[in-house]
Amino acid sequence: MDNAALAEALLTVAEALDFLEENPFKAKAYQKAARSIMEMGAPARDIIEHGDITTVAGIGSSIGSVLKTWVVDRDFSLLTDLKARLPHGYFEMIKVPGLGMKKLRTLHRELGLSSVDDLLAAIDDGRLAGLKGFSDKGIARMRRSVLDVIGYRGWxxxxxxxxxxxxxxxxxxxxxxxxxxxxxxxxxxxxxxxxxxxxxxxxxxxxxxxxxxxxxxxxxxxxxxxxxxxxxxxxxxxxxxxxAEESLVPALFVTTGSPSHLEQALMLGERRGVRVSRQGVSHSGTVIPVKDEADIYALLGMPYLPPEVREGRDMEWKPGVDGMLGGLVTRGDLRGILHVHTSMSDGHAPLKDMVRAAKDRGYCWIGISDHSRNAYYAGGLSVKDLKRQGEEIDALNREDPGFTILKGIESDILPDGSLDYPDNILKQLDFVVASVHSHMDMDRDAMTERIVRAIRNPFTSMIGHPTGRLLLSRRPYEVDMDAVMEEAARQGVSLELNAHPMRLDLDWRLIPSFVSRGGRLAINPDAHTPDGLDDVRYGIVIARKGFLTSRACINCLDARTAKEALAARWS
Ligand SMILES: [Zn+2]
Ligand SMILES: [Zn+2]
CATH class of the missing domain: 3.30.460.10 (Beta Polymerase, domain 2)
Structure with a gap:
């Protein structure tokens, strides 16, 4: 088990104890231990196996021995016993937006609901009406979310x-x-x-x-x-x-592309007398041996298309696509990384550890952006905190002139489209990621206007997680992305491709349209831990699906050029 898996298991214990209303101090201790494990630079597993994990701050002797049973004895009975005491559909129910633990407990205790299916039946029978904490409007919204959660099953x-x-x-x-x-x-x-x-x-x-x-x-x-x-x-x-060995390459080709990509490929082949099936490749009836998929694309008169772009869009087959394929962004092209949180807001590691982690991964620069003061739930930074962090960054930049730390903020976009620091504070920063974190149920026109106003703010460098979706959990908010992309491209504001696997937002389907308008993207890990920087791998594959080339990607610039590009509108 790696640190992330251990921390997740500890958090599950904490959550179960919390739901079951067992000793609240015990639940807090598990949360604290999970945080300590996440903040560790080294694998906790090694210390659990060969050392004394209770030497790590935040891990006491009883949790220490639980960790030992998990790692050394591979005995997870504590976890399975606790899970067995939860309503059987607990982990699906808790995914319903707006249904926190307290409401879930009420529904379980007062109405005996144990799953989202129970919940849907109870909503439709009118059993939630009049229940404390549940308004008619809230129930209607919850019903839509419950149907979404049911639709996510199996994904x-x-x-x-x-x-x-x-x-x-x-x-x-x-x-x-x-x-x-x-x-x-x-x-x-x-x-x-x-x-x-x-x-x-x-x-x-x-x-x-x-x-x-x-x-x-x-x-x-x-x-x-x-x-x-x-x-x-x-x-x-x-x-x-x-x-079989001779059908391995054709089978790989046939099973990789989307059904429409395959259909287009087969049609193209037909015109050239080439037949590709799972069993093999033939030309005018003669079997052609192929050593790799590039051979198959060559028979189709095409350059090799990497797997991630084989989605069946017209652009995949356009003449000149090879020119674009060569420039598709790779991990090796990334020189810097933006949108990183520290323990000053809701991150789990101090600034210097996040910087260390970026250096260890070969980056030349990093952009720190903790939450802004409106995000009180995420420990948003006061003006004083921001100043203190700025001084710390200056000191680290002096210490190692070969590596650049950019000062930034993830500023909430308030409902009226303004950012939540005054201009004289924003202009001291190197970049501003403007994100929507609240009031997500605005109607489409109002939300579009809100984000467009934020784009027009001269201090906005980029829009964070532009559609607000949480995959398999929360739909994107209602917004006219065409208008957002148009305005962002016009103003020279980048859009984020948030690489967190729950977001992967901007959607890859929108990337070609944004880039064709001259827009630039940043592949951002939105990291809250040192290991969170590695989420960039998901961002890269999504960026490549969207045909993003290194030219249109902020991360591929050197520190000085990136800094200029991010603050171009106010310097
Ligand atoms: Zn955010
Ligand atoms: Zn963030």
Whole structure:
């Protein structure tokens, strides 16, 4: 278990204790321990196994021994017993926006509701009417959210799907098998229903796959002809297709692209006498051996299209697409990183640790942007805090002139479109990320006007998480993104591609339109921990899906040019 998994398990214990109204100090202690683990620079697992974890501030002896049972004995009974005492649909119910723990407890105790399905039935029967804390308007809104949550069933976020996919590939590879990811996981979709893998079918391969999948604790595996499926109650379903050596490349090609990309490819092939099927490739009836997918695209008269762009848009097949493909942004192109929180607001690590983490990852600059004072729920910075942080940044910049720390803020966009610091404060900063964090239920025109006003503020460098969506949890707010993109491009304000796997906002489908207007994007981790910087990997795949080239990406500039670009409108 890595630090993130340990912290998540500790938080689950805290949440369960909280819901069950057990000793509140105990729940707080688990929260504190989770925070300590998140803030650790080194793997907690090593200390738990070989040292004394209670030497870490915030972890006492009883939680220390719980950690030991998890890591050393692999005994999770505390967690499973606690989960068993929660309503059986608790983790789905808590995802319903506006249904906090207190309301959930009321619904469970007073009406016996244990799942979102129970909740939907109770709303439709009118059983929530008159219940303390539930207004008619709130109930109507809740019903829409409940239907959303039911619709999200069976879908997984990209990070969860990739992490499980990597675990499965590792275990199959350890068993001597050759495995390739394909389908939506290979294309890096933002939400995923299933993981598909292709496995080279050679002597003993079937037995090895069966024993690997059969060994997954809590998993249920089945065989269907030449494929195997693994279902696990908490993980993305996995399908493994067994492929003969000669059909591996065609199968990879056929199963990777979206159905419309494949349809377009097959049509293009037909015109050139090329047939591509899962079994193989032929030209005018003659079988053509292919060593990789580039060979197949060449037969179609196309450059190699990387998996993430194979979505079936016209632009994928346009002449000149190769010129764009070469410039698609890669992790190696990123010189700096923006939108990073520290423990001064709701981040979990102090400024110097976040800076260290950015240096360790090879970046040359970092832009710090804690929450602004309106975001009191996230420890937003007062003017005094901001000044203190600025001094700390100046000192660190003096210490290491080879690395640049930019001073910024993630300023709330207030309902009237203004930012929540006066101009004389904003102009002392290097950049301002303006984000909507409240009043998200405004109507479309009012929300569009609010964001457009924020874009017109001369101190705004970029709009954070432009649509406010939380994947598989909260819909984007109502906003005319065409008007937002138009105004942002006109004013030279960047849009964020928030790389947090729950956001991945700006949606990749909108990127080409924004860039074609001359707009620039920043791939931002919105990191709250040092490891959070690594979320950039999800941002990169989404950026590439949107055909983002390094030229239109703020992160690819050197520190001085980035600073100039971000503050161009007020310096
Ligand atoms: Zn934000
Ligand atoms: Zn943020």
């Amino acid at each position: 997984y976020l990209l990070d969860a799907a990739w992490s499980w996919m990597e675990t499965m590939i590792e275990s199959l590879s350890d068993a001597g098998l050759s495995v390739l990811p394909t389908g939506v996981c290979r294309r890096g979709m933002e939400v995923i229903e299933g993981i598909e893998l292709l496995c080279l079918d050679r002597d003993g391969a079937h037995d090895a796959v069966q024993s690997c999948l059969g060994d997954v604790p809590g998993g249920r595996f089945s065989r269907d002809g030449s494929s195997y499926s693994l279902h696990h109650p908490e993980k993305t379903p996995v399908k493994v297709w067994m492929e």
